[in-house]
Amino acid sequence: MDLKATLNTYQKRVESGIDIWVPSGDTQPAQLHAAMRYSVEAGGKRIRPILTLASAELFNTAEDPVPAAVALECIHTYSLIHDDLPSIDNSDLRRGKPTCHKQFDEPTALLAGDALLTLAFQILSEAYRDNPILSSALVLELSNAAGSQRLIGGQMEDILGEHSDYTREQLDYIHLNKTAALITVAMTMGARIGGANQEELGKLAEIGRNVGLTFQILDDILDATSDDNTLGKPTGADSEHQKTTYIKLFGLEDARVHAKSLTGKARELCQQLDCNSAFLSEFIASLEHRIQ
Amino acid sequence: MDLKATLNTYQKRVESGIDIWVPSGDTQPAQLHAAMRYSVEAGGKRIRPILTLASAELFNTAEDPVPAAVALECIHTYSLIHDDLPSIDNSDLRRGKPTCHKQFDEPTALLAGDALLTLAFQILSEAYRDNPILSSALVLELSNAAGSQRLIGGQMEDILGEHSDYTREQLDYIHLNKTAALITVAMTMGARIGGANQEELGKLAEIGRNVGLTFQILDDILDATSDDNTLGKPTGADSEHQKTTYIKLFGLEDARVHAKSLTGKARELCQQLDCNSAFLSEFIASLEHRIQ
Numbered sequence A, B: 001m002d003l004k005a006t007l008n009t010y011q012k013r014v015e016s017g018i019d020i021w022v023p024s025g026d027t028q029p030a031q032l033h034a035a036m037r038y039s040v041e042a043g044g045k046r047i048r049p050i051l052t053l054a055s056a057e058l059f060n061t062a063e064d065p066v067p068a069a070v071a072l073e074c075i076h077t078y079s080l081i082h083d084d085l086p087s088i089d090n091s092d093l094r095r096g097k098p099t100c101h102k103q104f105d106e107p108t109a110l111l112a113g114d115a116l117l118t119l120a121f122q123i124l125s126e127a128y129r130d131n132p133i134l135s136s137a138l139v140l141e142l143s144n145a146a147g148s149q150r151l152i153g154g155q156m157e158d159i160l161g162e163h164s165d166y167t168r169e170q171l172d173y174i175h176l177n178k179t180a181a182l183i184t185v186a187m188t189m190g191a192r193i194g195g196a197n198q199e200e201l202g203k204l205a206e207i208g209r210n211v212g213l214t215f216q217i218l219d220d221i222l223d224a225t226s227d228d229n230t231l232g233k234p235t236g237a238d239s240e241h242q243k244t245t246y247i248k249l250f251g252l253e254d255a256r257v258h259a260k261s262l263t264g265k266a267r268e269l270c271q272q273l274d275c276n277s278a279f280l281s282e283f284i285a286s287l288e289h290r291i292q
Helices: A005-020 A028-039 A047-055 A065-086 A108-127 A131-144 A151-161 A166-195 A196-224 A245-271 A278-291 B005-021 B032-039 B046-054 B066-084 B106-126 B132-145 B150-161 B168-193 B198-226 B247-272 B278-291
Strands: none
Touching: A005 A047, A005 A065, A005 A108, A005 A278, A028 A065, A028 A108, A028 B150, A047 A065, A047 A166, A047 A196, A047 A278, A065 A108, A065 A131, A065 A166, A065 B106, A108 B066, A108 B106, A108 B132, A108 B150, A131 A166, A131 A245, A131 B106, A131 B132, A151 A166, A151 B032, A151 B106, A151 B168, A166 A196, A166 A245, A196 A245, A196 A278, A245 A278, A245 B132, A245 B198, B005 B046, B005 B066, B005 B106, B005 B278, B032 B066, B032 B106, B046 B066, B046 B168, B046 B198, B046 B278, B066 B106, B066 B132, B066 B150, B066 B168, B106 B132, B132 B168, B168 B247, B198 B247, B198 B278, B247 B278
């Protein structure tokens, strides 16, 4: 399998979906929709929605997973827009481009985030309206993953934890919720659309959890070892904000060892699935290479 | 009918529902949930959720309208928290109490708003999970009303319109979306839960539109004629921010005449409903008295 070409094909499907489901930039009010489009089109790697498509295609999907993938990318993008705001991370750059409030202004970025969050649920209820059982299950799953005890909860604890020393358990709470919750729901939403049974959904959730934690550790490693140009955003920010990271708690080498045990576990679970999980396995292997 | 007593009974049902559906203030992360609770319990009149309950009870409802009413109040509260933030209205007081970012801090208020918005969809998908057709119809309806072309769109145009002269049409766009969208969906969600047919849903939507516009004009009138203590928030803010209001466009007297024509139309529509709409009619009449 040519992983890069496959990722590229998935990415194009996600981007066509975005073009269909996110109102165009000239929809009234144009400034709001232009800001939503700006951020959702700002060159993300589309990891989460790609995982939705790939998870759906493990099974015999009759339903189209693209709208759910777009809904997920809307949630991810809103959380980045709000995190970047002056009152939280005060970031000027994201993926090498001005953040939403820098390109537009603060009120517009705030409302564009709100609107993308709301749009995620509009998409799920509109795209799957002929299959209300699926539609309401997806809304339940995504709203829980994005809610006050998962995504937003992790973000809140992360903010509260700046300038303080966290234990391993507290750091796990933050990462499980701030990062792994959306990666996990990306995979379980896809699998649900594909028609997975409960046991398969459980395995996908466990893979998602391991992949999500790997992402977070990888992010910490890159923040500590990369440079601004390579990463497209300022590096060293964690240490500057005195954030507790895996690196600070365990040191670089132990963080790498921990991440590799997570990817190993995720690949093992892939092999237990009774379907062609070659793409997922290769994708996880590629994360492993980046840990080196 | 004793309108005040009936309103009070409805309000208590809404507040019991809030206590069930909004996580308690000590749920981890406690600061986030305390902020959500603080704002959602900050003494609102619960007009929107009351309209949901009253609209459901026009019909032979088997489903409980309380969760939908709470979902709606979560959306209303989130929009107030975000509107009050320094980058938008920069308000220190709301209903006579410190606004969420004054009581807590800006990041907490931002995330509490996000979490209440998300919670609305969690509630709809959780509470009505045994009736997925209803659940997904409610999510579709609420997400549209709260989305970038209704509630948030109206808010965006309102911000863009400060310090400028709006036409009647532009002002109608703002008020129809910023205020009337949620009032309308409050009534149609209730009616849908009650089992209303398409014609009845259409009438409730039209009543909601008229009541919503009346509310906005009433708000403009009170801002221009009341004092801070009576209103529980600073008055004269519209004129200070050079906002275009109905008062600025038409003068106080014409604004009153316009509002009365809206309530007259709404009451007429109530009488056309083939059910006991006494509460709704009395409620609308009480708005009419406040216009004087």
